[in-house]
Amino acid sequence: MDLLAHTGVPLEDQMLTWREMAGKPISKLDDDAFTRVRVILMNALELDAMRLQDSGARNEADLRLSLACVRRIEQHQATAVSWMLSADHSALEATVACEQVAVELTAAIAQHEQDPYLAQVYRFGLLENLDRLYRYAALLDRLEGKDANNILQGYTDIVPGRPTPETHRAPRDDLRRPSGPKARLASRLHMILVAAAALRARDYYMTVGPAFADPVARELYAEIASCGEQHATQYGTLLAPGRTFLENWLLHEAAEVYAYLSCAQSESNPRIRAVWERFCDYELGQLQHVGELMRRHEHRDPAELLAPGLPAPLEFRNQRDFVRDVLSEEVHLRARDSGFVDRGGESAESLDYRRRVNADGSPSTQVAQSYHWTAGTELNRPRPPS
């Protein structure tokens, strides 16, 4: 798809009423789990757009009005998407869904990524998200008496991945090698999507964590929010440094078009699909606006950044076989500097950091002690005869 050939909806015509923002939510029971995955992903991407534009407004005096106009509608879009998640999702159920997004999205992207280093980084992160999903599923079962599979709907396995207590690393070992100037457009869009999902997870856990009364939940959210920060660092450092703000903004708008288009093409709920289509047209309008700013302020053709057009749509389907293969082959890997090493090869700095942060105990270990997922919760397992 040639992105600049589509004008989309002009910026001045982009408007949502409060009623449209607080529209009818999805059904936790009847909608497909991937509808929820799309909702969480698109919310993550809209929040990331606002984050980028906020930081741009601090430095780019000439762009402040444009940024304020685009950010206003992005915020309304973020609201409309976020409000789709129905109120009968507990914070913990929404958390399980958040980790399902991370597992399924990262697995899909890892398989389509042509740069072997980037694909390795995604596979590495994937196994950490798989483990967090398992820990949160244990908490959901043991705190609320609920089966995480009511949320996952059989698409995603509930098993340990790379053990969360062993993933706490020194910041140096979370830095990854930045992509170079020749990185493909598809790779850049992947990086933006995965980084946005990681940032949303971190921020969501930091928002809902303190709302739990249970000390076990409070500690687990504190621990996994920190893991979210590590992933935000990991994926954030993949993005190429040294680009102008307008380049980053243009690429982000392209990522939003790409993601909404992928959502629209795979959505099973017609009412939600109509929203994805509408917002895809909005994003095309925003992309045109940023492209025009680039021509005016940098005297550059935005088409040079957007060649060769959008890659194949993102896949929203279960990636079970791939995830199981990665788990069996790469669970032993650990990060050191920007590379990956065997379990015994970690840096002294990371080992020391882990010892200190786990010094009062490991919530992710305690919450999942002997946890074995069973359909209908672990209480549903037949008890051995006494």
Added chain:
Amino acid sequence: MNAADTPVSRFVRRRPRSGAAGFNRTGAQTSPLALRSMQSYADEQVALPTPIADSAAGKGIAAMRLAYVRDAGEVGSVPMPGAITGAFALCATRLAGGAAELLVDKLGERLAWERSSVRLYQALIDKATALAASTALPLEVEELRQLRDEALEHMHIATSALDSLGADSSALTPSAAISALVTHGITQVLTDPRTTLHQCLEAILTVELADEASWELLMRLAEAAGQDELLFHFHRAFRHEHTHVRKLKRWRDELVLGAPDH
């Protein structure tokens, strides 16, 4: 792991000992001068509604809710049995239109409720265990374990009943999803290290009162559906719940009123 050395127990032990009177800042009368000033300023800035009943009725809010209720779908659907069993067919024959699905929905609700109750009782056991080390309690922790185990037994009764109807007991029915919203607040009360045993007993009493009433309803549904086997088990759960309510009230009353003289 030692039962008395769980993360919950460690937090509970740090809790202040008494709920004595202190400097609570939430009341308007904490600052009488500010109260007078705020009230007169608010009266000056916003006209009082006429008639006064308008504010209580919340007409603006009601209009919005009305519009949303009219447009809303349902929370979700009742999952239909994978295979129609004899028991389900009998229910469908004996009960008026849609009531067989209602039975599946209500059984799903009871299953979810009892499953959450097991976790709620476990939280109460953790708290009582931690408190027992330093305080005289009106109950034995072992008694709470019995209540927890009976909640588990009731969960299995609901599971078996759903199985006998050919329904998927691992599915979440609409009423089950809604019941989870009700128990959410109770979970917060029971797992908060700062709450007292009295506050926890009040909270779990509301769970058991609702539970007793719900098993009673299920007994009537099973009777109407001609499900004698189910009725037998539901009646057993109902009797247990009745006992749970009595025990919880007794313990709660002892904490508030003191132990009876006799």
